[in-house]
Amino acid sequence: DAMVIQNPRYQVTQFGKPVTLSCSQTLNHNVMYWYQQKSSQAPKLLFHYYDKDFNNEADTPDNFQSRRPNTSFCFLDIRSPGLGDAAMYLCATSRVAQGGEKLFFGSGTQLSVL
Amino acid sequence: ELKVEQNPLFLSMQEGKNYTIYCNYSTTSDRLYWYRQDPGKSLESLFVLLSNGAVKQEGRLMASLDTKARLSTLHITAAVHDLSATYFCAVLPVDRGSTLGRLYFGRGTQLTVWP
Numbered sequence: 001d002a003m004v005i006q007n008p009r010y011q012v013t014q015f016g017k018p019v020t021l022s023c024s025q026t027l028n029h030n031v032m033y034w035y036q037q038k039s040s041q042a043p044k045l046l047f048h049y050y051d052k053d054f055n056n057e058a059d060t061p062d063n064f065q066s067r068r069p070n071t072s073f074c075f076l077d078i079r080s081p082g083l084g085d086a087a088m089y090l091c092a093t094s095r096v097a098q099g100g101e102k103l104f105f106g107s108g109t110q111l112s113v114l
Numbered sequence: 115e116l117k118v119e120q121n122p123l124f125l126s127m128q129e130g131k132n133y134t135i136y137c138n139y140s141t142t143s144d145r146l147y148w149y150r151q152d153p154g155k156s157l158e159s160l161f162v163l164l165s166n167g168a169v170k171q172e173g174r175l176m177a178s179l180d181t182k183a184r185l186s187t188l189h190i191t192a193a194v195h196d197l198s199a200t201y202f203c204a205v206l207p208v209d210r211g212s213t214l215g216r217l218y219f220g221r222g223t224q225l226t227v228w229p
Contacts (some may be wrong), residue, residue, distance in 0.1 A: 026129075040222075041221065042118075042202065042219035042220060042221050043157070043217075043219050044219075045216055045217065046154060048216070057216075060180070090156060090157065102147075102159055102162055103147075103157075103159065103217065104159070105156045105157040105159075106147075106156055107155065107156045108155070108156045109148075110154070
């Protein structure tokens with residue numbers, strides 16, 4: 001059973017046209033993350049939510065925003081996608097616990113920008 | 115700048131052979147993760163190593179952690195074709211205020227196992 005669900009699996013948008021990617025989880029984890037992974041590169045953390053507390057990475061462009069309306073859902077908004085934003089976007093969750101956090105990743109959304 | 119370096123980046127090996135992938139990191143950390151990624155797919159957690167000297171094994175894969183050397187290894191024993199994938203190590207630094215999930219990934223090792 002899928003625990004971290006991302007929709008859509010593939011997303012095509014036009015240069016400059018806003019796009020929203022969605023993530024939902026059935027694990028009731030309090031932390032949700034968005035990672036960006038460009039082709040043949042390592043995943044890079046964009047931001048994360050600890051409950052409702054939003055934490056942005058210092059080098060995440062302003063073009064990227066996120067919303068978390070409730071525990072189960074988290075959205076990634078790209079206000080004006082550029083060609084360089086084409087990538088796989090991975091949502092992940094974790095439960096804060098002693099002994100190390102294990103991240104559960106969704107299947108990802110592959111974003112193409114035309 | 116925190117660095118996580120994997121080597122080799124590309125590995126082509128014959129079925130039945132053994133090999134080791136290395137992961138060096140530049141920060142203080144006692145938490146090291148290994149993930150597997152198949153082409154076009156998401157990341158699958160393989161191992162979570164939480165202390166110096168930790169060793170974990172699953173099937174033909176064995177991971178270890180030496181926090182003093184800032185080194186983790188992923189050893190492959192008697193490789194089979196199904197192990198073909200990209201393997202990432204990721205480090206959770208301990209010297210940052212809020213380190214929740216702020217994993218720093220290596221570039222990945224693309225493994226191809228051929229008959």
